[in-house]
Amino acid sequence: MNTKYIDLIEQTFDFPQEEFQVNDGNLLFHNIDILEDLIKQYGTPLKFTYLPKISQNIQQTKKWFYEAIQKLDYSGSYNYSYCTKSSHFKHVLDEALKNDIHIETSSAFDIDIVRALYKNGKLNNQNYILCNGFKRDQYIANIANLIEDGFENCIPIIDNFEELGLIQSLTNKKFKVGIRIASEEEPKFEFYTSRLGIGYKNIVNFYQETIANNPQTELKMLHFFINTGIKDNAYYWNELLKCLKVYVNLKKCCPSLDSLNIGGGFPIKNTLAFNYDYQYMIEEIIHQIKIACEEADVPCPHIFTEFGSYTVGESAGTIYKVLYQKKQNDREKWNMIDSSFITTLPDSWAINKRFIMLPINKWDHDYERVLLGGLTCDSDDYYNSEQHVNAIYLPIYEKDNPLYIGFFNTGAYQESIGGFGGLQHCLIPQPKHIIIQKGKDGAIETSVFKDAQKSNELLTILGYENE
Structure with missing residues (x-):
């Protein structure tokens, strides 16, 4: 029987795709093993920007326009x-x-x-x-x-x-x-x-x-x-x-x-x-x-x-860890992430904007239907089938084998709408932000653009710096 998560995706979509592949049960984004190259080094929650995608989209669009101009004289x-x-x-x-x-x-x-x-x-x-x-x-x-x-x-x-x-x-x-x-x-x-x-x-x-x-x-x-x-x-x-x-x-x-x-x-x-x-x-x-x-x-x-969005949107992603699973009734399972959708992906709850959501690891595990919940005490801090087009399926939750999930193509507006560097709902700190680029030899290089927010940063904004 085809009961693994990767079977579900391959039966539902044309997969793998240009930017997404799977290797040994882990998701690759533009050939970057997110679990091995990002999560194990920087932890979660985590935001990243893959800069080469910006140039790729610009150059492709200029090529399309040039070809159309030539074709149509x-x-x-x-x-x-x-x-x-x-x-x-x-x-x-x-x-x-x-x-x-x-x-x-x-x-x-x-x-x-x-x-x-x-x-x-x-x-x-x-x-x-x-x-x-x-x-x-x-x-x-x-x-x-x-x-x-x-x-x-x-x-x-x-x-x-x-x-x-x-x-x-x-x-x-x-x-x-x-x-x-x-x-x-x-x-x-x-x-x-x-x-x-x-x-x-x-x-x-x-x-x-x-x-x-x-x-x-x-x-x-x-x-x-x-x-x-x-x-x-x-x-x-x-x-x-x-x-x-x-x-x-x-x-x-x-x-x-x-x-x-x-x-x-x-x-x-x-x-x-x-x-x-x-x-x-x-x-x-x-x-x-x-x-x-x-x-x-x-x-x-x-x-x-x-x-705007077309230039930068597909260059970024946000990675979370599933902290815990709550079974609130006979049918609903809530996977609780280690951050908040309201603060890190404001468009997902404000206008029900859809993003690509995929597990980072455990693609070779069985799957289950779940809901995704954020850490704030706000009832709107969730991501479900309304934003996701259809039901959300993820590899089965295991307490001793952490599941990581990623939201992709989040590079436009989310930081500015969420108030980058400022106060966040329930004082949930902003995650670490990583820049990914290619070096002169074509090798992938990563660096920290901004560390996760610390308590003293938020207290200073709130006026407690001299307390």
């Missing part, structure tokens, strides 16, 4: 930019910027990160700095300072009717701008139109009244983004076509406009059954842009994307 170029809000960590930005990309910002402090990267030679003043978001006070001032300091491709993406004047009041230099379209949201939302950007019908008038005869500004970019991401459905294609109508109408009266930013939203793998045809979507998007421009007899724009 598209006259514009492609520019990859990274949304810093997905993960602001220095090691993430350093890795991403190895790949000749650009930056998208969303707040005042982002500009301070840009300056730090420039100081360290990771960015130059020719890189595109696309400044998105609702801008006030310090953000406006920081953008103006970048322009003053010669960042020629710092492009504030105008979000409302007042922002342009606020930036002009702080600099006398000529600068480029973009305009963000306030796209219509998918019907599942309680509101019809995004709170970000300027309405479709107002953009041409806004340009003519505010930018066209303004000697200090030059409109270069139209920005389009929808919250649900790039999906092959009627909603996405309908919104893209509406955006293209605005672009061609704007281009006819604005010769300097030459770039279309289609935002981000490529999905990342959240199950072993994940299936998304990135190459088809890229080709179809470029095809639709080309058709719309040719029909309107306007030049095709340069294409920009802003990939």
